[in-house]
Amino acid sequence: MSISFRLRRLPGSLTLRVFGALAGILVVFGVILGTWSICRENALIRSHIAEQGHTLAGLLADEVRLGVYSRSKGLLTPPLGAVARRRGVLGARVLGVDGVVLAVSGTPMDVPIPKGLVTLVSGDLAPAVPTAGRITFWAPIETSPEHYATADLYFGASEPDPRGVVVGYVAVDLDTTELARRRHQTLLRDLEAGAVFLVLAFGCAYGLADRALAPLRRLADRIGRDHPGGGKDELGILSNSFDHLVASLDRSFETIEGFNRTLQTRVDERTRDLARVNDELSEARDRLEERVRKRTLQLEQAHRHVLQAEKLSTIGQLSASIAHEFNNPIFGVRNVLTEVRCVSGLDEGLVELVDLSLEECDRMGRLIRELQGFNRPTTRQFAPVDVNRAVEAVLVLCRKHLSDRNVRVELGLDPTLPAALAVEDQVRQVVLNLVYNARNAMAGGGVLRIRTAGEGKFVVLTVADEGSGVPPDRLETIFEPFYTTKPSGEGTGLGLTVVRQIVDAHGGELAVRNLSGAGAEFTVRLPVEGPPS
Amino acid sequence: MMFRFLVVLALLMFSSPAAWAERVAVVVGAQMAPYQAVAEAFETACAAAPTPTGPKAIVRYTFERFALGDVKRESTAREVLTKQPPDILFAVGDSALRFGLELEVAPIVHALAPSALRSREARVPVVGVAFPPGPVRGLLRMLSVVPEVRRVGVLHSDATAHWVSRARAALDGRGITLEAVEVVSSEAVPEALLGLLPRIDAFWMVPDRTVVTPRTVDFLLEKSLDRGVPVLAFAAKYLSRGAAVAVALDLEAVGRQACGLVQGLLSGATSVPESSAPPDLFEVKINPNALRTARRNRRSRFPETFP
Numbered sequence: 001m002s003i004s005f006r007l008r009r010l011p012g013s014l015t016l017r018v019f020g021a022l023a024g025i026l027v028v029f030g031v032i033l034g035t036w037s038i039c040r041e042n043a044l045i046r047s048h049i050a051e052q053g054h055t056l057a058g059l060l061a062d063e064v065r066l067g068v069y070s071r072s073k074g075l076l077t078p079p080l081g082a083v084a085r086r087r088g089v090l091g092a093r094v095l096g097v098d099g100v101v102l103a104v105s106g107t108p109m110d111v112p113i114p115k116g117l118v119t120l121v122s123g124d125l126a127p128a129v130p131t132a133g134r135i136t137f138w139a140p141i142e143t144s145p146e147h148y149a150t151a152d153l154y155f156g157a158s159e160p161d162p163r164g165v166v167v168g169y170v171a172v173d174l175d176t177t178e179l180a181r182r183r184h185q186t187l188l189r190d191l192e193a194g195a196v197f198l199v200l201a202f203g204c205a206y207g208l209a210d211r212a213l214a215p216l217r218r219l220a221d222r223i224g225r226d227h228p229g230g231g232k233d234e235l236g237i238l239s240n241s242f243d244h245l246v247a248s249l250d251r252s253f254e255t256i257e258g259f260n261r262t263l264q265t266r267v268d269e270r271t272r273d274l275a276r277v278n279d280e281l282s283e284a285r286d287r288l289e290e291r292v293r294k295r296t297l298q299l300e301q302a303h304r305h306v307l308q309a310e311k312l313s314t315i316g317q318l319s320a321s322i323a324h325e326f327n328n329p330i331f332g333v334r335n336v337l338t339e340v341r342c343v344s345g346l347d348e349g350l351v352e353l354v355d356l357s358l359e360e361c362d363r364m365g366r367l368i369r370e371l372q373g374f375n376r377p378t379t380r381q382f383a384p385v386d387v388n389r390a391v392e393a394v395l396v397l398c399r400k401h402l403s404d405r406n407v408r409v410e411l412g413l414d415p416t417l418p419a420a421l422a423v424e425d426q427v428r429q430v431v432l433n434l435v436y437n438a439r440n441a442m443a444g445g446g447v448l449r450i451r452t453a454g455e456g457k458f459v460v461l462t463v464a465d466e467g468s469g470v471p472p473d474r475l476e477t478i479f480e481p482f483y484t485t486k487p488s489g490e491g492t493g494l495g496l497t498v499v500r501q502i503v504d505a506h507g508g509e510l511a512v513r514n515l516s517g518a519g520a521e522f523t524v525r526l527p528v529e530g531p532p533s
Numbered sequence: 534m535m536f537r538f539l540v541v542l543a544l545l546m547f548s549s550p551a552a553w554a555e556r557v558a559v560v561v562g563a564q565m566a567p568y569q570a571v572a573e574a575f576e577t578a579c580a581a582a583p584t585p586t587g588p589k590a591i592v593r594y595t596f597e598r599f600a601l602g603d604v605k606r607e608s609t610a611r612e613v614l615t616k617q618p619p620d621i622l623f624a625v626g627d628s629a630l631r632f633g634l635e636l637e638v639a640p641i642v643h644a645l646a647p648s649a650l651r652s653r654e655a656r657v658p659v660v661g662v663a664f665p666p667g668p669v670r671g672l673l674r675m676l677s678v679v680p681e682v683r684r685v686g687v688l689h690s691d692a693t694a695h696w697v698s699r700a701r702a703a704l705d706g707r708g709i710t711l712e713a714v715e716v717v718s719s720e721a722v723p724e725a726l727l728g729l730l731p732r733i734d735a736f737w738m739v740p741d742r743t744v745v746t747p748r749t750v751d752f753l754l755e756k757s758l759d760r761g762v763p764v765l766a767f768a769a770k771y772l773s774r775g776a777a778v779a780v781a782l783d784l785e786a787v788g789r790q791a792c793g794l795v796q797g798l799l800s801g802a803t804s805v806p807e808s809s810a811p812p813d814l815f816e817v818k819i820n821p822n823a824l825r826t827a828r829r830n831r832r833s834r835f836p837e838t839f840p
Binding site for chain 1: 565665719748
């Protein structure tokens with residue numbers, strides 16, 4: 001640290017100012033304390049003088065009581081002399097109640113008895129009588145009653161009240177020069193003590209200020225090196241440094257504010273992104289839930305259809321079994337009827353009835369065979385199949401069902417229809433399913449139109465109904481499994497699906513369209529040469 | 534039938550043991566503890582006392598206490614005792630004795646009454662316990678505890694001159710001189726004492742209302758002690774104020790003795806006993822500090838007296 005720097009850093013003006021403030025406080029405090037002390041000392045001196053005077057007067061009054069009562073000089077003189085010889089006592093007198101001086105000692109002044117003299121309170125100079133250079137303290141001489149009562153002479157527990165009759169007065173003159181001398185002494189003593197106190201206090205105050213401010217000074221020095229050009233004293237330097245600090249803090253706060261804004265913007269963007277992603281996730285979740293719901297419904301439907309299919313399979317098996325059982329008795333009945341027909345001489349009416357019965361037996365036999373054929377597992381053997389014949393076979397089976405629904409069948413079969421290479425029972429299955437589908441579409445009855453035609457290398461089968469048609473939004477999905485408009489339990493929903501599967505397996509085409517009037521038309525195209533290998 | 538009734542009644546009245554109750558009015562001159570103690574001791578003694586006329590007589594005492602001290606109490610007592618005079622009036626203290634003598638409604642037994650000697654002219658029998666109990670006897674008992682005393686001083690007035698002459702006679706036989714100074718007023722007491730003290734070894738304080746006054750008592754006690762002269766006092770109350778030795782009255786004995794006097798009256802006694810106090814009516818008490826101080830002061834003043 002250079003000398004100039006040190007000079008500029010003399011025991012700082014702040015230290016001097018602090019010291020000055022402390023010194024001022026000490027001076028004020030010292031003056032107040034000194035004044036109070038002097039006043040208190042003076043009061044004590046006055047109190048002491050008063051107490052001394054009153055005590056002396058009271059003691060003298062007690063001492064001379066009997067002497068005054070007995071008018072005995074021998075009893076008055078000794079106590080008077082003892083009092084007068086005390087330091088500070090100028091003289092003492094004993095007076096009778098009439099004011100006549102009974103005894104004198106020392107050089108008392110002839111001060112008249114104060115009017116209304118009562119027992120003086122010690123410590124109070126006011127009732128005393130001050131004169132030039134002296135204060136006269138008065139006390140009455142009181143005495144007890146003259147005689148004891150007889151009982152009190154022997155047994156009285158307490159003495160009669162001594163404050164009875166005033167038989168005289170005492171006056172004690174105290175020298176006030178003693179008071180003045182003691183006051184002067186007290187004042188000098190207090191002034192000396194005060195001066196010593198102030199000197200010591202100033203020294204302590206300076207040392208205290210210097211030590212207390214030393215860290216501040218060091219701090220100011222340190223800061224002054226970093227930020228020269230500050231104030232003249234430590235406060236100035238600190239103030240300058242503080243200003244720099246405040247400015248730095250302001251810049252820092254601004255920077256922080258900018259960062260904060262940027263961060264907030266990014267946070268907002270991220271928040272929006274997250275919100276968007278969250279929305280997308282929610283939508284995806286919703287879609288997933290929807291798909292799950294649909295799949296669940298489909299699975300439930302499939303389960304129901306499987307159950308129904310099993311039921312129908314069981315029923316089919318059962319019906320095949322029943323049909324087989326019916327076949328034998330019908331065969332037997334037919335034989336009987338044949339035998340009856342061969343009987344000669346039958347009536348024409350009976351012959352007609354027998355012929356009719358034989359036709360019915362044949363019909364039942366065909367029904368049973370068709371029924372057994374439908375329930376017989378497919379052979380999967382591709383062979384040339386006459387589609388017209390398959391239609392007719394199916395219609396035989398369905399005739400009752402169709403008539404029950406008031407469904408009339410219009411056939412338009414091409415007699416020149418070529419045979420298609422296919423699996424015959426599957427072709428029948430296709431026809432059967434389409435016929436049943438058309439029947440179900442016409443709950444109140446109608447016309448079922450079945451056409452067959454050859455178109456190049458394809459055999460075309462058309463089945464049209466007069467029902468309500470297929471809902472436009474279902475035209476694409478009508479061949480999906482388990483699609484049905486029938487109540488649960490009345491169908492499997494697999495009919496058209498089976499048709500699609502069989503047609504696809506044969507390499508054919510299947511189409512559906514709604515008719516302009518009402519109803520729907522199904523078209524099956526089967527390749528004549530069978531499915532492509 | 535009537536004759537038999539009369540015979541039975543006569544037998545009951547004259548042949549059977551007599552049974553009656555003696556009404557005793559206990560009049561206390563002031564509400565002071567010594568007076569109350571004497572009254573209670575009297576009542577207790579009478580209640581337990583044997584019958585005055587033999588085992589065939591049953592005497593029961595009923596006590597009625599009156600305390601004087603102010604005009605109202607005195608008038609109340611006067612009214613009651615006048616309407617229903619008691620059989621015996623026991624007066625404790627001078628004022629009670631004076632009260633009883635004014636009423637003259639019943640024989641009087643007194644105690645603690647120093648003025649009793651002046652009541653010889655009463656129209657009712659008056660007996661009592663002498664009080665103070667033999668001042669000369671008391672002096673002799675007190676001198677027994679201060680054997681170094683050969684000269685006794687006393688201040689007295691004309692009223693107590695007779696005690697001084699008796700004391701001188703009693704002390705002469707013991708080789709003790711009595712210095713007596715007569716004072717005519719209490720104002721002369723201080724000078725008289727100052728003149729007496731250098732010539733005596735002990736100061737005998739007699740119950741003289743001219744010598745012992747509220748104005749002079751402290752002077753008597755303090756000055757004597759200061760000059761090394763122990764004070765022989767007539768009452769224990771002065772021990773705490775500087776007396777070295779004092780006689781203390783046995784108040785219970787006084788009560789018992791008064792009861793004996795009542796029984797004597799009931800049996801017909803009317804004389805006023807003088808010096809009737811038995812030897813155990815009082816005791817001597819000492820203030821050891823005052824005695825030590827007096828001796829120390831005397832040793833410092835008259836060292837030749839204590840070789």
